[in-house]
Amino acid sequence: MATVLAAQTVTLSVVWAVPFAGMLLSIAVLPLLAPALWHHHFGKIAAGWGLAFLLPFAATQGTHEALAVTVHALLAEYLPFIILLTALFTVAGGICVRGNLRGTPALNTGLLALGTALASVMGTTGAAMLLIRPLIRANDDRKHVAHVVVFFIFLVANAGGSLTPLGDPPLFLGFLNGVDFFWTARHLLAPMLFLCAALLAIFYLIDRHYYLNREERRPAGADPTPDSRLSFEGKSNFALLAAIVALVLMSGIWKLGVAFEVLGTPLEWQNLARDGALVAVILLSLALTPATARAGNEFTWGPMLEVAKLFAAIFLTIVPVVAMLRAGEQGAFAAVVRAVTGPDGRPDDAMYFWMTGLLSSFLDNAPTYLVFFNTASGDARELMGPLASTLAAISAGAVFMGANSYIGNAPNMMVKAIAEERGIRMPSFFGYMAWSCGILVPLFVAMTFLFF
Numbered sequence: 001m002a003t004v005l006a007a008q009t010v011t012l013s014v015v016w017a018v019p020f021a022g023m024l025l026s027i028a029v030l031p032l033l034a035p036a037l038w039h040h041h042f043g044k045i046a047a048g049w050g051l052a053f054l055l056p057f058a059a060t061q062g063t064h065e066a067l068a069v070t071v072h073a074l075l076a077e078y079l080p081f082i083i084l085l086t087a088l089f090t091v092a093g094g095i096c097v098r099g100n101l102r103g104t105p106a107l108n109t110g111l112l113a114l115g116t117a118l119a120s121v122m123g124t125t126g127a128a129m130l131l132i133r134p135l136i137r138a139n140d141d142r143k144h145v146a147h148v149v150v151f152f153i154f155l156v157a158n159a160g161g162s163l164t165p166l167g168d169p170p171l172f173l174g175f176l177n178g179v180d181f182f183w184t185a186r187h188l189l190a191p192m193l194f195l196c197a198a199l200l201a202i203f204y205l206i207d208r209h210y211y212l213n214r215e216e217r218r219p220a221g222a223d224p225t226p227d228s229r230l231s232f233e234g235k236s237n238f239a240l241l242a243a244i245v246a247l248v249l250m251s252g253i254w255k256l257g258v259a260f261e262v263l264g265t266p267l268e269w270q271n272l273a274r275d276g277a278l279v280a281v282i283l284l285s286l287a288l289t290p291a292t293a294r295a296g297n298e299f300t301w302g303p304m305l306e307v308a309k310l311f312a313a314i315f316l317t318i319v320p321v322v323a324m325l326r327a328g329e330q331g332a333f334a335a336v337v338r339a340v341t342g343p344d345g346r347p348d349d350a351m352y353f354w355m356t357g358l359l360s361s362f363l364d365n366a367p368t369y370l371v372f373f374n375t376a377s378g379d380a381r382e383l384m385g386p387l388a389s390t391l392a393a394i395s396a397g398a399v400f401m402g403a404n405s406y407i408g409n410a411p412n413m414m415v416k417a418i419a420e421e422r423g424i425r426m427p428s429f430f431g432y433m434a435w436s437c438g439i440l441v442p443l444f445v446a447m448t449f450l451f452f
Helices: 003-007 012-033 037-063 063-092 105-137 145-157 168-174 183-211 238-253 269-288 289-298 302-326 334-339 349-362 365-377 381-386 387-402 410-421 429-451
Strands: 098-101 228-233 258-262 265-268
Touching: 003 012, 012 037, 012 228, 012 302, 037 302, 063 105, 063 145, 063 168, 063 238, 063 265, 063 269, 098 105, 098 289, 105 145, 105 183, 105 238, 105 410, 145 410, 145 429, 168 365, 168 387, 183 238, 183 387, 183 429, 228 381, 258 269, 302 365, 302 410, 334 349, 349 365, 349 387, 349 429, 365 387, 381 387, 387 429, 410 429
Parallel strands: none
Antiparallel strands: 098 228, 258 265
């Protein structure tokens, strides 16, 4: 962080948080209220919020300090984050599942369980993009399919990614800030198993109810994709996926120290090597994957470009917010700090779980995680040690409750769009929330008493 920002955390006004709040509110509201405007101009809107922070900061603190803040936000945090997401998106998009199976309750539950397990290895976006189309094909001879996609979002696009930094963007941000690679798996395994087992059981009962209805299945011969043997195209991407896992692990274990500094931002050798190798993985995937595999997945760069543009602005505008949160009760966000702090002065894990989760439901869960990570301490060693239960609550809230709405996590909207393209009538924004409030929220209440 720029030295001037670090020195003035107590005196910074809450006004400096307006660009960050405006950016997140734009993501949450504009796609619903002005979809055409958002679709055509989201990059310009994101750039506008970034400049709304950067230009006043340069005017008040100087051009050098503004450049230092920009370099830190983009080189130290944004680029590693977006390079990993692009690698997972590219590699997963090169694996095409051919063939079709019959969508029985047992098969659907099995596919959801498989996707849930894969999400922590290839990311929620990768696992969702790999399996959503085969799942839809398996059920395209049934009349009621929306509930299958809803539970797919609950499990594969969210809860399944809770065990590693590869699984969900918030956890990778924690990894970039010093959280050990396997720490999350050790501390979130029990909550994840509870939530996912409960969701799979509930799904099986609901799907069985529909399946046993005589009018559920379409007339014989009306199945647009008859059953056929499954096969994979683009198999070389499985090896590249293993390479991504190895590279992220390497950067967490292999510590060579600082390579050089750019305007006060240290860049470490192991991170530079990881990011360079991930770029090579992306290029290899593009070169080795048959064009028919990406065509079968209807692969486009649109979703990745949208994420890249939006997160560039998010990582820039969040800088003063993080600085003010680190000031604790002496800073502009003292009320937030008090809300998640118990009478004894220690963090209230239940409040961290729900505050992180509720904001992750309507804002993006990655910046929300970063906000509360810094509210709790900002020091990874302390958060993994004396405050381990607090970090677990923050991680669980960000990952699990990103499923509460379509806008809580990036894959949610991608899955919804693919389902609607295939003719599935998905619930509206509030219709989906009726599902999440009726099924997820009671489970989160139970988890609060059991784990937090």
